[in-house]
Structure formats: C-alpha cells, structure tokens
Amino acid sequence: MNLRRLGTVIGIDLRQRVRSVGWYVLLGIFAVVLLTLLTLSFSSFSLSDGGNGWFYSLVIMFVLLLVLLVSPTLSGSAVNGDRDAATLAPVQVTLVTTTEIVLGKFFAAWISGLAFLVVALPFLVIATFAGELNPAVIASSLGILVLEVGVVAAIGVGVSAIVARPVFSVAATYLLVAALTIGTLIAFGLGGTALRTEQTVTTRDVDWNAIPVGCDPYLPNDATECPSLEEIGCTTTSYTSEMPRFDRVWGVLAANPFVILADATPPTYDAYGNPSDLFSQIASGVRIAQIPPEATMSYDSCTNASLPSDSTEDRIAGTVPSWFVGLFLQLVLAGGLLAWGIARTRTPARRLPPGTRIA
Structure with missing residues (x-):
C-alpha cells in the first residue's frame, strides 16, 4: 500500500464532499438543532448540583445519535455511487490499488463524520469549563466517540462496495446500524422477559x-x-x-454504541452514590442487569427499624464492564465488511451483478 496514493484518494473524495452545498446545509442544521436542544438542557441541569456533567454527557450522546443517523448516507454509497456515475473505472485503471480505493473512501467518510464533532466542539468546551469535570471522562468519551464514527463509516463503505445499487447499500447500512442500536435493545428486552x-x-x-x-x-x-x-x-x-432474567441476555447490549460509550467512560457518582451524569446512568443500568434476581425475598414491616437501602454504586460493585467486548465485535464487523468490499471491488472481476456499470 502506498500512502501517497492513499492520500490522493482521500483528498479527492473529501474535495467532492466540500464542494457540495448540501454538506454545509447539513452541518448548519445540525448546529442549529444542537444549539436549541442544549440551551434548554443546560438551563434545566444548571438548576441542580452536578448538572454540568449531565449537560456534557448529553452533548456527546446527541452527537453520536446524529452521526449514526447521517453517516450511513455519507458512506453508504461511497463505492457503488462512483461506479454508478462511471467515475470508479478510470481510477481502477491507474496505479491505485483496490485496497487503497476502498480504504481511502473509508478514511474520507470517517473524516466527514468527525466534522459533526467539530461543530459540537464549542458546546463541549463550554460544558467542560462550566463545571469541574473529570479529565478522564472527557478523554475517554471523546476517544470512544471518534472510534464509533469510524466504525459506522467502515460499515457504510464496506456495504457500498458489496452491494451494487446505492439505494440498497444505504438501506442495508441503516439496517446494520439499527441492529446495533435498537435491535440490541429489543433482543435484550424480549430475551429477558422470555427467560x-x-x-x-x-x-x-x-x-x-x-x-x-x-x-x-x-x-x-x-x-x-x-x-x-x-x-x-x-x-x-x-x-x-x-x-x-436479564442477567442471561445482558451481553447483547455490549455491541450497542451508546452502551459502549457510556460503559467506557469512568463513572461519576454524587455524595449518595447515585449516577451524576448520563454516562453513569446508562452504564449502571447495564451493570445492574448482570445481577440475577434472588430466589427468595423477605420484607418485614413489623420492626420499627428502617430497611437499609443500597446506593447504585454499592449495587454494581462486583459487576464487570463490557465495552471492550462490544467494541471488539464492532471492529470485527467493520473490518470484515471492508475486507469483503475490497474483494468485491478488485479488478479484473470474474463475475458482476446484472446491470452493473463498469465504465
């Protein structure tokens, strides 16, 4: 692989995106929605102690949500869109290899997705300086967010190289993202109630x-x-x-992007041991799901003594994190789709889908 040729492919793809007016409109709409929502949320959370942590975590989660909604459109037609426009074949006859073409489009889609994080950066800076936030929370949450943007971009580019039609590849990318987000929640809820x-x-x-x-x-x-x-x-x-028995199916949530982001972030608790931000709230919910229900429970209200109530921090003591397992599964999925896409794009091709345009 030649880094210079790879950089050329990335630059061409990024210049095509930058020249599009719709790209700036999309970023502008994202900024307006983010400003409106987070102005209201900051006003609400500022009324309570530790509200700045909730504000910061809400910004990160909302940026991840927007990226999951937009990235499939940006990357789901990266390869077959060029093939459909007859601009892929001229590149394939140059010295650029198939691997460099697919990986170049993947990095371009990744950088394009990170543009939403750049737009949200001023809000993150305000939330950081508005309160005393743990630097580990900021570093880990931003790092996981960057990786999740790359995973979605890899899925989209890989599917676009596998599926011949851009419309179907974008739809397939959305289905895979929905399976990781909504699908894992449905499987968790139905599986837990069935067992x-x-x-x-x-x-x-x-x-x-x-x-x-x-x-x-x-x-x-x-x-x-x-x-x-x-x-x-x-x-x-x-x-x-x-x-x-949610303790038997909680593992399906490990691949959920929001769970990975929350579970990888160091938890923060208030003086009573309860979560003080959205990251800790989601992570503690997944950790509590690991605890099996007791076979027998007893309540005695005849004594005048009050029953001890354990805090969330005490209840999840002894549970295990799962974010690294989920992130590994996502990387395997993204890498497998990219490898499959490279194999399908490699020329000369022995077999092409019916109606595929090659020049």
Whole structure:
C-alpha cells in the first residue's frame, strides 16, 4: 500500500464532499438543532448540583445519535455511487490499488463524520469549563466517540462496495446500524422477559385492622388506648411470581454504541452514590442487569427499624464492564465488511451483478 496514493484518494473524495452545498446545509442544521436542544438542557441541569456533567454527557450522546443517523448516507454509497456515475473505472485503471480505493473512501467518510464533532466542539468546551469535570471522562468519551464514527463509516463503505445499487447499500447500512442500536435493545428486552424464573416473596406486616383510629404503632405514644407494636401482632403472607432474567441476555447490549460509550467512560457518582451524569446512568443500568434476581425475598414491616437501602454504586460493585467486548465485535464487523468490499471491488472481476456499470 502506498500512502501517497492513499492520500490522493482521500483528498479527492473529501474535495467532492466540500464542494457540495448540501454538506454545509447539513452541518448548519445540525448546529442549529444542537444549539436549541442544549440551551434548554443546560438551563434545566444548571438548576441542580452536578448538572454540568449531565449537560456534557448529553452533548456527546446527541452527537453520536446524529452521526449514526447521517453517516450511513455519507458512506453508504461511497463505492457503488462512483461506479454508478462511471467515475470508479478510470481510477481502477491507474496505479491505485483496490485496497487503497476502498480504504481511502473509508478514511474520507470517517473524516466527514468527525466534522459533526467539530461543530459540537464549542458546546463541549463550554460544558467542560462550566463545571469541574473529570479529565478522564472527557478523554475517554471523546476517544470512544471518534472510534464509533469510524466504525459506522467502515460499515457504510464496506456495504457500498458489496452491494451494487446505492439505494440498497444505504438501506442495508441503516439496517446494520439499527441492529446495533435498537435491535440490541429489543433482543435484550424480549430475551429477558422470555427467560423467566420463579421468585418467592414473604412479607410480614402489621395487622392494621387491630389498630385503633389515630394510633401509629411506629411512633411513641403515651395514650393508654393505643396498643404497642408487640401487642398488635403481625401477619405473614407469601406469594410466588415470575421474574425476568436479564442477567442471561445482558451481553447483547455490549455491541450497542451508546452502551459502549457510556460503559467506557469512568463513572461519576454524587455524595449518595447515585449516577451524576448520563454516562453513569446508562452504564449502571447495564451493570445492574448482570445481577440475577434472588430466589427468595423477605420484607418485614413489623420492626420499627428502617430497611437499609443500597446506593447504585454499592449495587454494581462486583459487576464487570463490557465495552471492550462490544467494541471488539464492532471492529470485527467493520473490518470484515471492508475486507469483503475490497474483494468485491478488485479488478479484473470474474463475475458482476446484472446491470452493473463498469465504465
């Protein structure tokens, strides 16, 4: 592979995008939507302590959402679009190899997707300086976001080299992105509810029918007509219900781009051990899903002592992160599609789909 030829392919593809008026319109619409949404969100989160962390994480998540919606259009017709316009064949007869053509279009699509991150950069700077954010949160979230943009670009370019028609390749790219985002959530929800287990719940409660009106057995009362908690007595009931087993299917969420971004970011908690940003909220939800439900549960309201409540930070202690597994699966998918696309684009071709334009 020649880096100079690769750079030439990247430069040509980027110049074609820059000359398009629609490209600037798209970036402008993105900036306006981002400004409107985040102005409202910043005003809302500024009312509470630690709201700046929520604001920053919301910016990153929203940028990722917009990239997932736009990148398939930018990369889903990178190769077959040139073939359809009869501009791919003249490049193939030069010294540029097929690998350099496909990889060059991939890097060009990646850089184009990062343009949305550049547009959002002023908002990120404001959110960073508005509050005391952990530098590790900023570095890891931006790094994962850049990688996710590259993964989507690789999927789009790979599919565009495999599928002959631009319309079908863009649609296929959207379906793959939807499978990673919405599809994993659907599989998680349906799989967890389909795999159920029985749970027995035993409750011990006060016999409220034996308590005179105006008496509270949990509060000290000097009135002689108010019986004590020991005098009232308690009733015990037990019932069995089915609980979903999300702990058996939580692994499907590992490949979700939003879960990868949230799980790879160092968690931040408030003084009570609860998540203080959107990253920690999503990551803690996935971690809690790893915990299997207990076979038996018991509640005793006959004692005057309050039941201890564990914080989210305490509940997820001992669970394992999954972002690196999901990112590895995404890289395997993207790399496999690019390799397949290179094989389908290589010339001379032994077989072409019917109606494929070659010059």
